[in-house]
Structures are given as C-alpha cells and as structure tokens.
Amino acid sequence: MDGMWETLQTGGSSVRVRTAGLVPRPERVHLWPSVGEYPVYDAFLYHAMLADRHRNELFRDAVTRQAPGAAVLEIGCGPDLLWSLCAADAGADRVVAVESLPDSVREAEELALERAPGRVRVVAGLSTDVTLTDRADLCVAELVGCIGGSEGMARVIEDARRRLLRPGARVVPHRVRTLAAAVCLADLMPRGPGVPEALVPYVESVFDAVGGFFDLRMCVGGVGHEALRSTVDAVEDLRFNDGDCRQGGPLRLTVKRPGRVDGLLLWLDLQGRADGARLDTLAVRTSWLPVYVPFLWAEPVALGVGDVIDLRVTCDLSADGVHPDYRFAGEVRRTGGQRVDVTAESLYAGPEFRRSPLHAALFAAPEPTGPAAAAAPVAAARPR
Structure with a gap:
C-alpha cells in the first residue's frame, strides 16, 4: 500500500x-x-462529542424529561458540564457532577460558577472513589464506549447503585x-x-x-x-x-x-x-x-x-x-x-x-x- x-x-x-x-x-x-x-481526552475529543448532534439529542431528551425535581448525579461530566447544566436548566432539585481529570475539573468548576451558581456542584475524583452525603435519583453517565461497556460503565453503575443512588433511581442511558x-x-x-x-x-x-x-x-x-x-x-x-x-x-x-x-x-x-x-x-x-x-x-x-x-x-x-x-x-x-x-x-x-x-x-x-x-x-x- x-x-x-x-x-x-x-x-x-x-x-x-x-x-x-x-x-x-x-x-x-x-x-x-x-x-x-x-485518560487521553483533549480539546479536540471533547469538541467532537459536543458537536455530535445524534449523541446529544439522545441524552438531552432523556435528561430534560427526567430531571425536573430530581436529585441528579452526572458521572464523567468533562469540562463542559453538558448534562449537569441541562438538568439544572430543566428544573433539577440539585446536581452533583463528578469528574476525574484535573484540568476538566478546574474548567467545570469555573463553568458551574458562571452558568449555575449554587445549582451545580463539581466533585473531583473517580465516582468509584468519591463519597456523597446525599444519594441521587437520576444518574447521567456518558461513559458509553465504542463497544458499549468498554469504558467500564457496567462496573461504574453497579457501584453507583450500591453507594450513590437511591433505590429505584433511573440511569441515562436506559439501554446500550x-x-x-x-x-x-x-x-x-x-x-x-x-x-x-x-x-x-x-x-x-x-x-x-x-x-x-x-x-x-x-x-x-x-x-x-x-x-x-x-x-x-x-x-x-x-x-x-x-x-x-x-x-x-x-x-x-x-x-x-x-x-x-x-x-x-x-x-x-x-x-x-x-x-x-x-x-x-x-x-x-x-x-x-x-x-x-x-x-x-x-x-x-x-x-x-x-x-x-x-x-x-x-x-x-x-x-x-x-x-x-x-x-x-x-x-x-x-x-x-x-x-x-x-x-x-x-x-x-x-x-x-x-x-x-x-x-x-x-x-x-x-x-x-x-x-x-x-x-x-x-x-x-x-x-x-
């Protein structure tokens, strides 16, 4: 070739x-x-996801319909806080966003202060390591790999249900x-x-x-x-x-x-x-x-x-x-x-x-x- x-x-x-x-x-x-x-995400990869219309329509529909009045947990929010802000704007009772990459945490914290002061709290760390005082009844996790479970989402959601979510809490996405x-x-x-x-x-x-x-x-x-x-x-x-x-x-x-x-x-x-x-x-x-x-x-x-x-x-x-x-x-x-x-x-x-x-x-x-x-x-x- x-x-x-x-x-x-x-x-x-x-x-x-x-x-x-x-x-x-x-x-x-x-x-x-x-x-x-x-852990190799950069501005280009985040932009590619942010510009993915089909991907974002799927999540936006699920979040806006289920977030009103809910305590929301986003796992892996990245620097753009896309679904945490979406949930807050849709009327969520409170929103906690968890992110592990330090640069993304810093940018997310700045964005939360600018766009949703007092409504979105950013927590640094892996969701499997952090401890939260209140459990959530809606979890948004855009941890879907190109093979659905390849980013470890099954293990992450299993842990979240045990420690971070209320009984009967809903997860977005529903099925992969x-x-x-x-x-x-x-x-x-x-x-x-x-x-x-x-x-x-x-x-x-x-x-x-x-x-x-x-x-x-x-x-x-x-x-x-x-x-x-x-x-x-x-x-x-x-x-x-x-x-x-x-x-x-x-x-x-x-x-x-x-x-x-x-x-x-x-x-x-x-x-x-x-x-x-x-x-x-x-x-x-x-x-x-x-x-x-x-x-x-x-x-x-x-x-x-x-x-x-x-x-x-x-x-x-x-x-x-x-x-x-x-x-x-x-x-x-x-x-x-x-x-x-x-x-x-x-x-x-x-x-x-x-x-x-x-x-x-x-x-x-x-x-x-x-x-x-x-x-x-x-x-x-x-x-x-």
Whole structure:
C-alpha cells in the first residue's frame, strides 16, 4: 500500500506505525484508535462529542424529561458540564457532577460558577472513589464506549447503585446494546490499513497510558450497513434500569452476502430513556465509531450464503478491575459440512503485540541504526 511510517516512543521502546493520509476523511473508510477507555481526552475529543448532534439529542431528551425535581448525579461530566447544566436548566432539585481529570475539573468548576451558581456542584475524583452525603435519583453517565461497556460503565453503575443512588433511581442511558456482524476489512481498505497522521499522537497516548505496546482497539470510520456480510447478533445488552447487564455469551452470525470475511464489526444501538427513540450508530455518523475485531486468521476466508459463524464471547475485567476484555472463540460451519476454527480478541491492554493480521500490518520494528539494531525483533518493544 501507499503510505509512510512514523516512529512512536513508549517506556523507552520504539515502534513504527503505518500512516495513511494527513487527516481522516469521513466519506472514506479510515481507522481511528479507540481512545474513550483511556485518560487521553483533549480539546479536540471533547469538541467532537459536543458537536455530535445524534449523541446529544439522545441524552438531552432523556435528561430534560427526567430531571425536573430530581436529585441528579452526572458521572464523567468533562469540562463542559453538558448534562449537569441541562438538568439544572430543566428544573433539577440539585446536581452533583463528578469528574476525574484535573484540568476538566478546574474548567467545570469555573463553568458551574458562571452558568449555575449554587445549582451545580463539581466533585473531583473517580465516582468509584468519591463519597456523597446525599444519594441521587437520576444518574447521567456518558461513559458509553465504542463497544458499549468498554469504558467500564457496567462496573461504574453497579457501584453507583450500591453507594450513590437511591433505590429505584433511573440511569441515562436506559439501554446500550453492542451489535456485531461479519465484515472484510481487507476489502474495505484494499490499499491496506493505515492511521491518519493527525491521529498518530492518540495511538502513542494510548500506549503511554497502559505503559507499553499492545494490539490496541481500532475503530473504523466511513462504513455503514452496506459493509456487513452476515446477520446481526448482540455481544452485550446493558439494561441499566432493569438490573440486567449481559456482557458476552453466544454469538451466531449467518452469512447473507457471499465474499471474504476477516473479522467482526461492532457498533451500538442505544436508548436514552425507556420510551425514547433508538440510535443506531452504524446508520448515522456519530463520535461512537464502529470497532473492528480481527479474526486471528492469516488471510481472509471466503464464505458463502448460509455459512454460519458460531462464537462464544467472554467478557472479563482487565487487571484494573474496571475495563473489560472481550474474547471470541468458535468456528465457521460451511453449508457443505467443513469447519474452520475462529478466535479473536479486543483487549483493554496487552500483553499481545502484532498478534492479529491488522496489527502486524500497522506496526513494524524501528528502523535499524546499526548492525546490532538490524537484528532486533519487534518483540523487544512489548510491554514489560
């Protein structure tokens, strides 16, 4: 493929990442690193969420209809206090906004004094660490990842219900499903994968956040339902107001369009409130980009109509006890009786690096600088 390479430095080690163009073009298929799970937010990312009309309409409808007279808790308010201010303006009895990033806390405090003095209180820290004197009866948590639960929202809401919310408290969003279907990224990106140069710093920031190189989660922009080769099934179904948050389980996909397959595309179906409209993030352009999960096959496999991909999805907490790791294992059953084993994974952090075909194509060893360096394997760049 055409493209250049940029060198990344993390923890004293280096690796090269293949680039593709300067900036992502929304109308073309392109890759983004998934960043919502990590403390790498900056002004650009906050602006992207603030400008996301579809995302914001979903939350605004749910907050304005349920906030009047309520004690409201917002978890992860960011610097813009969007839903805390929305709740206060809608007539909430009181609002507490929790934020962990120091710069965002400072900006949020200043904004609360300017826009809602005495009506919105900002509390610094992780919601799982803070203690509040009064419990809330409405919780707003925009902690939805590009895989619905990947930012640890199930764990966060479970903790909030135990310590911070009143019995029967409502949660916004009401429901988040992560859907999956089979795709072929190699066909969607025939010139090969690459990261737009403007996004390379985010790749490096994610590596810095976890302390080393690993097969980081990659999102795909510029795709829609037309890219899918199979039926759709759910990887997660997080019903925050029903006490039923399913993560993992059986996943069955039946091929409906013949062609090559090399992985799964994961995207969201959300409801802000129980009776509210649903948002399909593969049908419209939002800041929740679909996630590509590569199968650990050397090459794409050609499948025909009626072939079935049967997987078991496991969702276990990573070492930090908050963010989940997703693993997929099973087989393809062809209509003629042949079977092909399938495995895949989408992890919060290492230890694997360049294990998948996607990551092997995206990353390479640093350029040699001498005879000894020429023989150094990429494995030397793995996290300690």
